[in-house]
Amino acid sequence: MQLRDYLPFWAKLDGSQQDRLNRAALYCTAKRGTILHNGSQDCVGVLVLTDGRMRTYTLSGEGREVTLYRLFERDMCVFSASCVMRGVTFDVTIAAESDVSFFQIPSDLFRELMRESAVVANYVNELIATRMSDVMWLLDQVMYRRMDARVAAALLEEAELEQSEQLKLTHEELARHLGSAREVITRMLKYLQSEGLVSLGRGAVCLLDEAGLRRLAGDSLR
Amino acid sequence: MQLRDYLPFWAKLDGSQQDRLNRAALYCTAKRGTILHNGSQDCVGVLVLTDGRMRTYTLSGEGREVTLYRLFERDMCVFSASCVMRGVTFDVTIAAESDVSFFQIPSDLFRELMRESAVVANYVNELIATRMSDVMWLLDQVMYRRMDARVAAALLEEAELEQSEQLKLTHEELARHLGSAREVITRMLKYLQSEGLVSLGRGAVCLLDEAGLRRLAGDSLR
Numbered sequence: 001m002q003l004r005d006y007l008p009f010w011a012k013l014d015g016s017q018q019d020r021l022n023r024a025a026l027y028c029t030a031k032r033g034t035i036l037h038n039g040s041q042d043c044v045g046v047l048v049l050t051d052g053r054m055r056t057y058t059l060s061g062e063g064r065e066v067t068l069y070r071l072f073e074r075d076m077c078v079f080s081a082s083c084v085m086r087g088v089t090f091d092v093t094i095a096a097e098s099d100v101s102f103f104q105i106p107s108d109l110f111r112e113l114m115r116e117s118a119v120v121a122n123y124v125n126e127l128i129a130t131r132m133s134d135v136m137w138l139l140d141q142v143m144y145r146r147m148d149a150r151v152a153a154a155l156l157e158e159a160e161l162e163q164s165e166q167l168k169l170t171h172e173e174l175a176r177h178l179g180s181a182r183e184v185i186t187r188m189l190k191y192l193q194s195e196g197l198v199s200l201g202r203g204a205v206c207l208l209d210e211a212g213l214r215r216l217a218g219d220s221l222r
Numbered sequence: 223m224q225l226r227d228y229l230p231f232w233a234k235l236d237g238s239q240q241d242r243l244n245r246a247a248l249y250c251t252a253k254r255g256t257i258l259h260n261g262s263q264d265c266v267g268v269l270v271l272t273d274g275r276m277r278t279y280t281l282s283g284e285g286r287e288v289t290l291y292r293l294f295e296r297d298m299c300v301f302s303a304s305c306v307m308r309g310v311t312f313d314v315t316i317a318a319e320s321d322v323s324f325f326q327i328p329s330d331l332f333r334e335l336m337r338e339s340a341v342v343a344n345y346v347n348e349l350i351a352t353r354m355s356d357v358m359w360l361l362d363q364v365m366y367r368r369m370d371a372r373v374a375a376a377l378l379e380e381a382e383l384e385q386s387e388q389l390k391l392t393h394e395e396l397a398r399h400l401g402s403a404r405e406v407i408t409r410m411l412k413y414l415q416s417e418g419l420v421s422l423g424r425g426a427v428c429l430l431d432e433a434g435l436r437r438l439a440g441d442s443l444r
Contacts, residue, residue: 058358060366061441087351090358114344121343122336128347129309132354136280136312139361143401144282179365219283 001027003103006048006074012119021113026104030096036080039091043083046110048076052100053161056092057176066142066179068092069134070161078127081107084114085128137222142179145220150178151188152213153220155198155205165207174205192216223249225325228270228296234341243335248326252318258302261313265305268332270298274322275383278314279398288364288401290314291356292383300349303329306336307350359444364401367442372400373410374435375442377420377427387429396427414438 003025004010010018027050030036036054037044047054054071056079071077071094078085079092084107113120141150154177158167175185189205192198197213199206207213214221225247226232232240249272252258258276259266269276276293278301293299293316300307301314306329335342363372376399380389397407411427414420419435421428429435436443 058362060362062366064366066361066365085347085351087348087355089352089355114347115340118337118340118343121340121347125307125336125343125347125350126309128350128354129307130311132350132357133309133311135354135357135361139288139357139364140280140282142361142364143288144284144286 001050001101003048006050006103009117009119009123013113013117017113017117020109021105024106024109027101028104029099029101032096032098034096034100035093036096036100037077037092037094039093042080043107044080044104045107046076046078046081046084046105047094048103048105049073050101050103053097054094054100055097056094058090058092060179064179064181065176066138067177068138069131070097076127078124079131081105081110083107084111141220147178147180147184147188148191149217149220151185151192152197153217153222154178155207156210156213156217156221159207159210165210167205167207168203169205170203223272223323225270228272228325231339231341231345235335235339239335239339242331243327246328246331249323250326251321251323254318254320256318256322257315258318258322259299259314259316261315264302265329266302266326267329268298268300268303268306268327269316270325270327271295272323272325275319276316276322277319278316280312280314282401286401286403287398288360289399290360291353292319298349300346301353303327303332305329306333363442369400369402369406369410370413371439371442373407373414374419375439375444376400377429378432378435378439378443381429381432387432389427389429390425391427392425
């Protein structure tokens, strides 16, 4: 497992920069459910995912969650190095959604590289802009989309991530993902069941009519 | 009016870069209400505000607006050069909220400077992170705050911007600002009036009890 294979800007770095990265980067693994980063007090460094899936979410004052975006193999996470990112005043939490392995680049080194290299700085630019686009999409969803469409879209998204129409998913988990209350989600799932789109079991949702869910989801599908 | 006085990274640019900026930047003025940038098709360049106030907002599919953030003197707007910003997949509209004057730096030149200079790229980084922080704040508001607190906070914000407790503001305008429906805002303003916090006139809202509004706004005040 070589860091060089996971950084798209590697070839644009000079020998000293490559050297410092190789000497400082850690290669880590963590179990499903591990909290990898928790709020802006935390500055664990830049994470480069080599295997598995991470979920980035925020917490409201009352502890309600909403998923902002997910990270997959080869994705880089810069908000885990929030101390490096000037202008960031929000807190996110990053959790391993499956067993994960990743490189961890220390914040100080990454700050140095951003200062020295316009290529690295511009790469980070694009990354932040992409994450901001995810948040803008979510804002649009929350403000203007109906909850039934959002639940349908979330179920289709989960089915694609898990490559299965049998989802191990509690109403509580779905509520956390969508930033809603469990009661709201339960009501919505029962409605989808009554329409013959899903069937509900204990801690499980089975997709019965993907085309129907897709129609309902409409613009809420990414 | 010198561009050099408005760019914090000016001293870190080399002679050629300063020269290209001086030769390419336009100095423009526009009347209150002018749409300065409209969606991602538009790439008018980077704007550096020297006087007045701009409002950045998004439009839902159905044409409902919500204010993302405002720009004041010395603020730089990079989303008006959206073609330069890789990773940006959302559209914003930027309108002059008062008569404004600003420098306009062509997108192509700005892209060159970002490529050449880590200082410029990192400045843009910070800028995008700040805007993303604004949007995260808004997301939190929309998801978790009560509309009465949001209206109270918006009225206090307007009063501060206008330096007056007599606001010329229609229910329609306030609804657009908050991404809500006019009927919802009207109901909320009537509630605030019944509580003795404001008085309502035709196209006007007068703040009667700032401390009371402040208590109601709570965490919704930025």
